[in-house]
Amino acid sequence: MPQKVRIALDAMGGDHGASVVVPGAAAALERHPDTEFILVGDAGVIAPLLAQHAKLSAVTRVVHTDVAVKMDEKPSQALRHGRWKSSMWLAIDAVKKGEADAAISAGNTGALMAMARFSLKTMPGIERPAIAALWPTLRGESIVLDLGASIGGDARHLVDLAVMGGAMAQVLFDLERPTVGLLNIGVEEVKGLDQVREAGRILRETPRDTLDYVGFVEGDDIGKGTVDVVVTEGFAGNIALKAAEGTAKQFAEYLRSAMRRTLMARIGYLFARGAFRALRDKMDPKRSNGGVLIGLNGIVIKSHGGTDAEGFAFAIDIGYDMAKYKLLDKINRMLGLPAAPPRVAGAAS
């Protein structure tokens, strides 16, 4: 029998906690029946929810804790109050101990990054972890990183991000040699920040079998899907992500109000309802839920705090794929390091 993929869930994270996490896990299990779960959180809250999902109950172990990290806690506070005992910490700890292959939390991003870094440590040779996510494009999906973990960064950091993003694209898109671009404000080699130009030089002069560096890309290339992996530091990456989200909301709002303005428009809307539904699915942020905390000795996925069960299930799917297709080994290989030690030995500390 093939090995199961074991996923630890912070059941108390996010705006809705266990009421989203438990049905989310049930939905993900339908898609990937070879999953086992560890649900970490208040057993009194989890048990009645879990009782509604027989299949999930059969493959889930509950780890009880009273402590939960709050959504507005600063990373330092969260570490002080929640280390060793919070649901977020214990989910990550299950990965560290080799009891789980991935941890998923919809909790506070800063706290999750701080705890994951403290517990799992960064991979050998990687200085700073990053957040990588799938971005829907006109060609399908691309990976964009960093979306806000590392603020600023030198050329070396950008090269690390390119390598890690490349490995993630190999895993998620099943590509031999994903195309990688550096986000810049012009495609000419003379433009932009020094560190971006320097990273471009390094990537050009040291070609790798595992990724195809194609040069600079601009902000509108992300949505076009010009490359499989878009690399930037976290400040610009977060601003690009949020600006795109803002524009998508704007467009949806304009469309909604345009379709209500006249009787003819309302009739048209009725006819084209199916098409509008397809469009809504296409633009649905739930489907790209799940940021991967990358560069750590373990797989940790950040779900949006406000997502619903369906969205949370998408974040679990990402963790599942990353574990199943051995992301960490691929990154190690791309970095020229040996594959991770077998399970249970856990991560380096």
Place this chain on the structure above:
Amino acid sequence: MPQKVRIALDAMGGDHGASVVVPGAAAALERHPDTEFILVGDAGVIAPLLAQHAKLSAVTRVVHTDVAVKMDEKPSQALRHGRWKSSMWLAIDAVKKGEADAAISAGNTGALMAMARFSLKTMPGIERPAIAALWPTLRGESIVLDLGASIGGDARHLVDLAVMGGAMAQVLFDLERPTVGLLNIGVEEVKGLDQVREAGRILRETPRDTLDYVGFVEGDDIGKGTVDVVVTEGFAGNIALKAAEGTAKQFAEYLRSAMRRTLMARIGYLFARGAFRALRDKMDPKRSNGGVLIGLNGIVIKSHGGTDAEGFAFAIDIGYDMAKYKLLDKINRMLGLPAAPPRVAGAAS
């Protein structure tokens, strides 16, 4: 009789040169009959186009030159080849000499910025010029700067941008005390780049009558219209702009293909055609054409290179408003400097 607004146009700039600039000027003149134009470029090309617009001909003086800056020239090349004699230079020079109140070019951005800076110099106390533009939002429009002129920048630069953007909002939106936000990756004071936090501290601790600093805003606040003025350095600003443009294109493309997929959708489209047209107008990038080169001793507007006559006319409108409502004097006042000397004395050099 009230004074005319005198606008110098680089007739050779952009992908389409005079064939867009001349009808664009004619369209702008319809809206603002108190305008006079100086058209700089190849008189042999301009004359037949101008002959088609009697009203425009009556208020236009043509200044001939054979030299035009190419769209792909580097700023240094453009300065070497085009200084003193190109259509771009001479349009800016008309502002410098006090013969025009604003210059508009659809030419190469880097060259335009370099020439404008070389010729007009930055305003006293301002180190680096910026590009500011109108961004359509759910509440109307906001001003976003810098969109790519200044890459990186310290707290002082961001404060300068806030002051200049505030003055521009006073002029364009007719507001006493526009709201201003600093673009960051979280609204909490602990987050983001040091220089952004420091700029926030300065703006908070030295309140001004002319702008209302409201704190940090995130990328999705731009589209929401949370503040009248969004301030950021040019790298992040350009990436936000392009990411938003990319998303808008993506959405339009999804919508187009959704409306073609089924017969029902096509019927719905026919009914709702008017609504779709309104939506297209709303998302039309032409309507937000015209980036203001701000921080210089003179008004220079950059039009998109690929725009059509209608789009170019919108860029002229911006220059008209900035001149008519005395942007430079307002910025000077906000900076605590005396108003600009009267016309013809021209700009400080």
